[in-house]
Each structure stands twice: as C-alpha cells, then as structure tokens.
Amino acid sequence: MWQSGDAIGFISCSNGLTNNDRSREIVAALSRKLKACFGLETVMSDVLFLNEVTQQTEAPASRAGALLSLYSNASVKAIFDLSGGDLANEILPYLDFGLIQKNPKPYFGYSDNSVIVNAIQAKTGIQNVLYNPKVLVSREEAFQTLALRDLFNSNEADWAGVFELGGNRAATQSSAVFAGGNLRCFLKLAGTPYWPELENKVLILESAGGRYEAMSSGLAQLEQLGAFDEISGLLIGQFTQIEKDGKRAAFLAVCRDYASRHGFPVWETAFIGHDDRSKPIRIG
Template sequence: MHLVCQPGDTIALVGNSNPLPASEKETVRQLTAVLNKLGIEVAESPLLFSRSTRHYQEKAAILNQYFADKTIKAIFDISGGDMANSVLPFLNYTAIKNHPKPFFGYSDVTTVLNALAAQSGIPTGLFQLKTILQDTTGQQLARFTETFIHGENSLYDVDWRFIRGNRMSGQLIGGNIRCFLKLAGTPYLPPLKDRILFLESQGGLTEKQFSYFHQLTQLPDFQQLSGILLGTFTDYERADSTQTIGDLLLDVLPDKKMPVAKTDDVGHGRLSKALVLNGETDLRIQQFLI
C-alpha cells in the first residue's frame, strides 16, 4: 500500500466506530486546516458526530461511496471505541476489491481493517490520523509529511526486538487485541495460517490480557501463525506488572517455538507509528521490511 498525496488531492475522514464528541469539532477543524496547509483537500463524513445507534448502515454506505469515488485518494477513519463491527455486514467487499485505495484506522477500527483484508484482500493501514495533532512536538506531523507527501518511510520505520526466535515472514494481520477478537467466529476474521499477528492494547491488566491471549490460542489455525508481534499494552505496562507482556504471552502460548517480537513504537500513543496490514512482511533480528 503506497500513498503519496499531490497538491489538490482529497482524503476522506470517516467514523465507523463511536461518534466523535461535540468537543472534537474543533479538533476536526484544526486537522482539516493542517491537511489543507499541506495541499490536501478534505471530505468529511456527515455522520462523524451522529450519536444515533441506528446509523450503522448509513456509515457503511458512506464508506462504500468513498471507495467508489475516484476523486478520493485515501480514507482515514478517525473514530474509536466499540461500534465499528456494526458496519461489517453492509460493506460492498467486491466493489472495494475492484476499487481499492488506502484506508487507515486503529483501535476499534481493527475490525474494519481486518474485514477488508479477509473479504476484499486489500492492504490497509493501522494508523490514527489525529496523532498529528495530539503530538505537540511536531514529530508526528513531520513523519506524516515525509511519508504521505514526500514518499519516504519514516512513519513505517518500526524498531522490533525478538523475544523468541529470530525470523518470521508472512502477511500481517491484527491490531487491537480486544477488537480483533470480536471477529472470532465471523466471516470477517482473516486467515491465520502463515500470517503474522500484531497485537496491542490500551486497557486491561493481567487478568484481561491473560484471558485475551487464551482466547486467541483457541482460534482455529492459531498454531499455524508464522509469528506474533506485540505493540504497546498501555495500562498493563504502566501498572508495573511483575511480568512483561511478552512473558505473559510466552507462558500462554502452547507452541513453545513460535517466534515473538516486541516494539514500543506502535499502539495507542501520540507518537505511534503505522503498520501495513495484509502486506508482505519479513522480520529478521531488528529488521522490519515493508
């Protein structure tokens, strides 16, 4: 998945998860202003702030429309929370496959990212656009500009360290662990065989992460994964737990040889970097190639 915006290109802002609170109208205005300054035009979903729980089909229709619209260069979902899986049955996966374009989101939008991988076979981006405002140092905006305006790779330049093993390769799937598990038992869960599973989390201490890890191991074909990548587990790692998140996972994994690697660069932080899902990945000792 390669996105380089030219002056005058248009990107769309959507919200398939929880509605943005009214207090974020100023955030969206500022975000639009920053993008306009970079020469990017912005199309905004009319349902970004809608608080109705009845609009999930309309949200899906808007996403279908933006994929079909040739004037839209890329789509960024800037929402999060709990509701994104409601749109999955109403997306036109065949049309999206025939008119692919870069689609980005994170957290609860993990459900949409992986459904698009499973049903449309397109690569997607694990990235929250609002971080270019949330980070007040300017570093995240610089990475965004370098990557999506100048065609460099800084936003995807992730440092990994192996906890076990020294190599894994395959297509990358996953995202937020809680939200990825919503797809269990549905046609929207991507195949696990020969894939690399990335996991991160904002909330949840030992008991919750322990439960999530065990549920993952009970998924069909879990043992056929090529490896597991861990991002940040915000609340768990802030709590100064007696075990690292990596050690907790290793204790749970039935396959004592499955490669596992860790990064602090991807998760719910303001400086979180991006990952390409459903794209080929080759990770060898601290080297991550896209």
C-alpha cells in the first residue's frame, strides 16, 4: 500500500486535541510507531491541537485548508485523523473535492470523522478507511500493528467471521462494499450533498454514547431516508452505552425487525466500535 519513506499526515478535522502532555505524547508515540514498524514519516498539521491562545478548535476554513494541504502534498500518502467529537461536518463546505480527487489518498478517521470518511468517498469515489489511528499505541498495540499491516498487504479483516443474526449467511460479505460508521455522526450527512450512495452496500453502524431510545430513533431515520430499501446488509458493531444499560438484545431485535421488513441480512461484530480492538474497514 505504501513504501518505506512515505509520509502520513496527522490532522484534526473534528475537535482539536487538547494541549496537554498526554495528548502530545500520544501523537509522538504514534509517530515513532509508524517509523519503527512501517518506515513511515509523519507530517503534522497545524490544526492538530486546540489553538494555544483561545483553547478552541481552529476555524472550519482553517481545518479544511489544512486537510487540502495534506492532499496536495505529494509526499503524504495517507491521512490519519486523530480527532473526534462534534465538529467534523463544519469543514465540508470549505473542501475542494476536485483537488482531493486529483490527489487520491486514503483518509483514516473514526467516530465523528465518519462524516469525513463517507463524504469524501461520496464526492470523489476515493476509498477511505474507518479507523482510529490512536489505537496503534493503545494497550492493544500488537493486535493493531498486525491489523494495519494486513490492511497494507490487502489482507482484509475477516468480516465473514462475524456472528450471524436471524440465520443470515455471513459468507456473503466476502465481496461487500461498506458505508457508514458512527450512527449519530453518519446521520449528520442526511439531506446534504455529501450523503453517500447506499445501493448494494453493507451499512456499518456503531456508537459509543447514545441510549437505546436515541439509537432506535436513528434507525427510524435511516428507514425514512430510504436507506433500508437500498442496502444489501447491515453490520452492527459495538453500541457501548446500550451494552452498559443491558439493552443490546432489545436493540438487535429492532434491527432484525427492520431487516425482516426490508429484506436485508444483519450481522454482528465485536471488531467495530470505540474500543482498542476495533479493526480498520474500507469505506467504498
């Protein structure tokens, strides 16, 4: 996928990282990790952290400009977004998708950056990756090093090994094309020019926060958008708050009800979510 000496760009398109020693050490450790294990250099965006004067996330136009600079930089072969939160959709009107399309490279992001992962794929056709790069320096470092190396070598994660719901055949996922990510954040794209084409795709859904009622409401919105008439399947990852509340079975029952009404299969996986064992998955 990349060669030794290539560079990875670090950026925060959502909420900027806090200006403290812990955040800076995570960034430094990730840079060291990429160099030691993959021979990759690092290019740091100037919007990675909160503004040191205002302690606020940099303005949307500034974040968009920084992202476009990484796309324009020929030495940068991929972009790792290290942020999360709420603000990723602010930058969409400021992006030059023509420039991005002329400089294709994968964007890796997670959580709120499901917005950017899906929007760029929808507007340019570039395949991006739903992934939180910071897990490479988590307690699951060895597991994630192997997962990223597999991605480099085009050895896709074994999504066919997921748990089947309602007797659906998981093996049909072997050639699947995926869309989606964090349910709350993905729905920010609804009704905008950045909403992706879902026909014949497997829709991924996961969430960290969000109780049963809020997430069930999100499923209803997807149905009302017509998404469930287009997708070829639904892949349900971790729903952390729902699981803490002991309501995962009830939520999965709601998913099965939509699947039954609209005629698509549903699968379940423990390897997409907000924990340190979440694997990278290609979008588009």
